[in-house]
Amino acid sequence: MASVAWAVLRVLLLLPTQTWSPVGAGNPRDCDAPLASALPRSSFSSSSELSSSHGPGFSRLNRRDGAGGWTPLVSNKYQWLQIDLGERMEVTAVATQGGYGSSDWVTSYLLMFSDGGRNWKQYRREESIWGFPGNTNADSVVHYRLQPPFEARFLRFLPLAWNPRGRIGMRIEVYGCAYKSEVVYFDGQSALLYRLDKNSLQSIRDIISLKFKAMQSNGILLHREGQHGNHITLELIKGKLVFFLNSDNDKLSSTTAPVTLTLGSLLDDQHWHSVLIELLDTQVNFTVDQHTHHFQAKGESTYLDLNFEISFGGIPTPGRAREFTHKNFHGCLENLYYNGVDVIELAKKHKPRILMMELAHGLQDQNLKTSLTLCHQATQ
Numbered sequence: 222m223a224s225v226a227w228a229v230l231r232v233l234l235l236l237p238t239q240t241w242s243p244v245g246a247g248n249p250r251d252c253d254a255p256l257a258s259a260l261p262r263s264s265f266s267s268s269s270e271l272s273s274s275h276g277p278g279f280s281r282l283n284r285r286d287g288a289g290g291w292t293p294l295v296s297n298k299y300q301w302l303q304i305d306l307g308e309r310m311e312v313t314a315v316a317t318q319g320g321y322g323s324s325d326w327v328t329s330y331l332l333m334f335s336d337g338g339r340n341w342k343q344y345r346r347e348e349s350i351w352g353f354p355g356n357t358n359a360d361s362v363v364h365y366r367l368q369p370p371f372e373a374r375f376l377r378f379l380p381l382a383w384n385p386r387g388r389i390g391m392r393i394e395v396y397g398c399a400y401k402s403e404v405v406y407f408d409g410q411s412a413l414l415y416r417l418d419k420n421s422l423q424s425i426r427d428i429i430s431l432k433f434k435a436m437q438s439n440g441i442l443l444h445r446e447g448q449h450g451n452h453i454t455l456e457l458i459k460g461k462l463v464f465f466l467n468s469d470n471d472k473l474s475s476t477t478a479p480v481t482l483t484l485g486s487l488l489d490d491q492h493w494h495s496v497l498i499e500l501l502d503t504q505v506n507f508t509v510d511q512h513t514h515h516f517q518a519k520g521e522s523t524y525l526d527l528n529f530e531i532s533f534g535g536i537p538t539p540g541r542a543r544e545f546t547h548k549n550f551h552g553c554l555e556n557l558y559y560n561g562v563d564v565i566e567l568a569k570k571h572k573p574r575i576l577m578m579e580l581a582h583g584l585q586d587q588n589l590k591t592s593l594t595l596c597h598q599a600t601q
Contacts, residue, residue, distance in 0.1 A: 252313050252370070252398040257281055257304055264305045269294040271388070275320075277302055282316055282362065282394035289321025289392075296389040301333075302378045304395060309336060313370040314396040317378070319359035325390025326356040327380040334373035342492045344371060352381045359390065369511065372400050372493065402555050403565040409440070409551035412535030415564050416574040427500040429531070432555040433457075438489040440550030442496070444536040454536065455496065456547065460489040462496070464507050480516065484509040493555065533557060533564075 257264075262278030270276045271292040279287030280302055293300040312334070319326025329352040332344040344367065346353065356363050376395060383389045405413065433442055435457055442455045442462075454465040466480040484507065488494050497513075499506040507514045535549040557564040567575055 252311055253396050254398055255282075256306055256310060256312070256395045256397050258394060260304070260307070264307065265291075266303045266305070267291055267293060268300045268302075280392050282318055282392050284392060285321045289323065290319065290325065290390045291392070292320055292325055292388050292390050296380075296383060298379070298381060300380055300389060302391055302393065303338075304376045304393070305338070306374050306376070306395070309372050309374045309400055309402065310397050311370055311372055311400040312367060312376065312395055312397040314364060314366045315353070315376075315378075316362050316364045316394040316396070317355055318362055318392040319356050319384075320388075320390030320392070321359065323359050323390055324384055324387030326359050326387065327378075327383045327389055327391055328355045328357070329353065329381045330355055330391075331379040331381060333377040333379060334371055335375040335377075336373060336493075338375045340491050341377065342490070352379075355380075355382075370397065372402075403557070403563060404553055404555045405557075405565060406553050407534040407550050409437070409549045412441075412537060412549060413533040413557075413564070414537060414576045415531045415533070415559065415567075416576070417530060417559075426560075427498075428558070428560055429498045430496065430556070430558045431533075432493045432495050433488075433550075433552060434491055434493050434555075435460075435489040435550070435552040436491065437551040439548050440552070441532075441535050441547050442550055442554070443531060443533050445531045453498075453500075454547075455498070457488060457550070460487050461485055462488055462494075462509050464498070466505065480505075482507055482514055482516070484512060484514060531559060531564075 258281055260281075262276075265277035265280055267277035267280075271294050272288070274288040275290070275292040276287065277291045279289065280291035284290075291302050315332065317327065317330070331352045333341045334344060335341045353365055354363065378391060378393060380389045380391070407413075429443065429445070431442070438457065438460045440457050442457060444452065444454045446452050451467050453467070456463050456465065461483050462485045464480075464482040464484070485494065488509075494510050495508075497506070497508040499508075503517055505516055507516075533550075533554055536547050564575065
């Protein structure tokens with residue numbers, strides 16, 4: 222058993238970690254550095270350019286070189302300006318200008334983001350599904366703080382409307398900071414098991430948080446066992462996230478029926494989605510991508526006595542074979558936290574409570590596979 226745990230810990234230890242900044246804790250005051258101004262021209266690209274002096278490399282905020290900004294060959298709604306930040310960053314704000322000293326500026330635009338530069342997602346402002354307000358002249362700067370911020374490597378600005386007496390013209394800046402992510406990739410054949418410390422099991426409030434990026438539309442994200450037959454399961458089913466509380470428990474009476482909640486849709490879009498589960502006695506808060514559902518579980522306070530182990534990526538069942546009874550998760554999990562404890566970091570510190578369980582052979586030392594790799598390498 223010890224050799225198996227060590228093999229898994231060694232794999233996790235080899236995973237490089239991006240630099241953390243305070244933005245990981247949601248502190249925007251420490252995450253407002255300009256990210257685009259120091260980038261080389263090669264980091265900027267576009268759908269087209271009016272001339273070589275109107276290229277995307279001249280689109281940095283307050284710059285006057287070239288023609289003083291980016292302008293596409295044709296001004297229509299099919300044009301875009303793209304930035305490659307070089308790595309996944311926390312993005313907290315954007316700013317725009319028009320072309321320097323010209324009649325070319327954008328009055329509204331869409332903002333798209335991506336990890337790999339191929340699969341794009343639109344950033345939607347909380348108060349509107351439409352675009353961002355742009356400029357009213359060429360040189361004034363319009364800032365917009367992103368609430369909530371997001372993490373991405375690539376950003377695209379898509380002009381929607383512009384000065385009717387001129388062309389599309391843009392100079393831009395992106396603000397944020399470096400982002401730390403402890404990421405593991407699950408290939409659908411394994412699960413990560415975290416056995417809780419039995420000396421500190423009694424917790425008034427339990428909090429589980431993570432982010433996920435799914436490669437398939439079905440799979441177990443997490444399963445938590447209790448010592449009295451209770452359990453919770455978080456499962457992706459046809460692109461929707463389903464939360465089960467004490468599902469399939471034969472000990473449940475008719476007055477304490479299992480609870481099933483469904484949140485989100487199209488969550489198998491290969492973008493990151495956040496999950497937060499808060500358990501306080503029989504009170505449960507279930508949050509997916511800023512959307513929260515509150516409910517009160519029926520039964521006594523011991524109904525939520527969940528204090529034995531947590532598995533990520535699949536459900537191990539009792540028995541020597543340790544077979545999996547549900548479809549395993551295929552995709553990436555990021556920043557797994559249980560009551561403030563970084564589960565992946567715990568594994569890197571060689572704690573024996575972290576085990577990797579392989580579908581075909583359970584915990585047999587000689588057959589254990591190294592199925593954790595960097596998520597971005599597996600999804601490029």
